[in-house]
Amino acid sequence: MLKNIIKIGETMPPPKPRHRVRSDKGHVVIDKVGITFGKGAQRHAAVEQTSVEVKPGEFVCLLGPSGCGKSTLLNSVAGYVQPSEGVVTVDGVKIERPGPDRGMVFQQYSLFPWMTIRQNIGFGPRVTGAGSTADATADTFLGLIGLAKFANRYPGELSGGMQQRVGIARALANYPSVLLMDEPFGALDAQTRVMMQESLLQIWSEFGITVMFVTHDVDEALFLADRVLIMSASPGRIIADLTVPIPRPRSLDIATHDDFIRLKRICLEKIRAESIKAFDQQLQ
Numbered sequence: 001m002l003k004n005i006i007k008i009g010e011t012m013p014p015p016k017p018r019h020r021v022r023s024d025k026g027h028v029v030i031d032k033v034g035i036t037f038g039k040g041a042q043r044h045a046a047v048e049q050t051s052v053e054v055k056p057g058e059f060v061c062l063l064g065p066s067g068c069g070k071s072t073l074l075n076s077v078a079g080y081v082q083p084s085e086g087v088v089t090v091d092g093v094k095i096e097r098p099g100p101d102r103g104m105v106f107q108q109y110s111l112f113p114w115m116t117i118r119q120n121i122g123f124g125p126r127v128t129g130a131g132s133t134a135d136a137t138a139d140t141f142l143g144l145i146g147l148a149k150f151a152n153r154y155p156g157e158l159s160g161g162m163q164q165r166v167g168i169a170r171a172l173a174n175y176p177s178v179l180l181m182d183e184p185f186g187a188l189d190a191q192t193r194v195m196m197q198e199s200l201l202q203i204w205s206e207f208g209i210t211v212m213f214v215t216h217d218v219d220e221a222l223f224l225a226d227r228v229l230i231m232s233a234s235p236g237r238i239i240a241d242l243t244v245p246i247p248r249p250r251s252l253d254i255a256t257h258d259d260f261i262r263l264k265r266i267c268l269e270k271i272r273a274e275s276i277k278a279f280d281q282q283l284q
């Protein structure tokens, strides 16, 4: 009898994730934020007078030259960095520290190497008090990212693309309302990168979650985003806020779409101009 129960359990598909399609959560407001680092002569501004509103469920990409403050701005939403002026709120609550309502995915796969894949994904639920269902939640997300077979493996045994899928699953396992991604596919090869972009869009459309995604790849930004924000050379400000009106679902042939070509030209011109400024600043 017990054997039968276990067998049924084993063959049951993982429970469906709680989808939050068209939720009204995940409203990010960055209001007149300035961020400075260092003291005295070392003091420098990383982000200057920046205001951005991201609507619930919106997918926004942040583009800009290296060192312009993209990560710093994202970290202020994550709660890792405190603004020196202005305020960041998510759903009306001032951000003062990291919290389970905001999931973060970094470029470097930041999985715990001593934990199995299932333990890694279940980590968030365990520390936030949902320990009794952590393994079930982990298995749900393992199914979602197509890595159910790897539950008991360790991160070191997985490819970079697989580790990053686990990173995304781990960020989602707390059911955040905002997913923050800092060049998450930057270390992947071109083929894997495209597959990851497609699967991220699928996850996003299923969950209806707000995504803020930092990249320096214009094609990636235009493929993924509802809106692309371009930042100036340091100290970073938003110098362009472009709507990407290309219909969804998008496939890779959007590269021939008129809007794609038009927006790509604008993005490349602006980023080039800012990159030259950034380069000149480094020479001074």
Ligand code: ADP
Residues within 6 Å of the ligand: 037, 038, 045, 046, 064, 065, 066, 067, 068, 069, 070, 071, 072, 073, 234
């Ligand atoms: P980006 O992600 O656009 O490449 P960053 O946000 O990482 O840029 O950095 C913006 C600026 O802030 C850079 O000049 C960087 O050196 C500085 N910076 C970032 N984090 C810190 C920190 N923790 N302490 C001091 N300076 C920092």
Ligand code: MG
Residues within 6 Å of the ligand: 070, 071, 072, 182
């Ligand atoms: Mg960065």
